[in-house]
Amino acid sequence: MKTSNLSPLRLLFVSLVLVSPPWLLAEEDPEDQIKYRQNYMKAIGGHMGSANQLVRGKVDRQGHLMRHATALTQLTKDLPVLFPEGSDFGETDAKEEIWSDWEAFEQAANKTSKASAAFANAVQSGNGDAINEHFKDLGEACKGCHKKYREEEE
Numbered sequence: 679m680k681t682s683n684l685s686p687l688r689l690l691f692v693s694l695v696l697v698s699p700p701w702l703l704a705e706e707d708p709e710d711q712i713k714y715r716q717n718y719m720k721a722i723g724g725h726m727g728s729a730n731q732l733v734r735g736k737v738d739r740q741g742h743l744m745r746h747a748t749a750l751t752q753l754t755k756d757l758p759v760l761f762p763e764g765s766d767f768g769e770t771d772a773k774e775e776i777w778s779d780w781e782a783f784e785q786a787a788n789k790t791s792k793a794s795a796a797f798a799n800a801v802q803s804g805n806g807d808a809i810n811e812h813f814k815d816l817g818e819a820c821k822g823c824h825k826k827y828r829e830e831e832e
């Protein structure tokens with residue numbers, strides 16, 4: 679009976695492909711990095727939009743505000759990762775200042791992740807005033823970064 683077709687060398691090759699260590703991955707295409715970043719931002723925007731409706735009491739969905747707050751906390755954790763060097767040309771609204779002013783950009787991102795966490799804490803606490811206040815702070819943190827680092831929409 680034949681035990682296996684896989685020679686040790688082939689096995690090694692197959693396991694390398696399966697594990698895909700970063701040094702074997704092809705370079706990322708800047709267009710893909712931009713597309714990924716924009717889709718990711720859209721997801722954040724979606725959660726903010728739905729949360730806004732809930733906070734304003736336009737709709738009432740039991741437990742949903744916490745879902746959005748949790749998602750926003752996760753999604754805003756490390757925003758600078760979305761901006762690899764070289765992803766600054768092509769179909770992007772990201773401004774050059776992001777890379778020339780990297781530390782301040784990181785601070786804008788940090789502020790947002792802190793604001794998300796504070797918003798989630800407020801939602802957890804169930805205190806309406808705190809929820810309103812921290813939701814507003816979070817919205818302002820988004821705007822603060824967009825104002826400096828994102829091309830104005832026509």
Ligand code: HEC
Nearest residue numbers: 716719720722723726770771772786787790820823827828
């Ligand atoms: C640290 C900076 C920064 C923070 C914080 C930030 N953004 Fe952005 N956002 C950007 C940049 C830069 C772009 C443009 C990206 C591009 O076009 O490549 C963008 C794009 C977007 C877009 C448009 C995506 C598209 O192309 O369709 C939305 C929506 C968005 N952000 C929502 C938000 C929301 C909501 C928050 C807050 C919860 C937020 N962003 C926080 C920097 C930031």
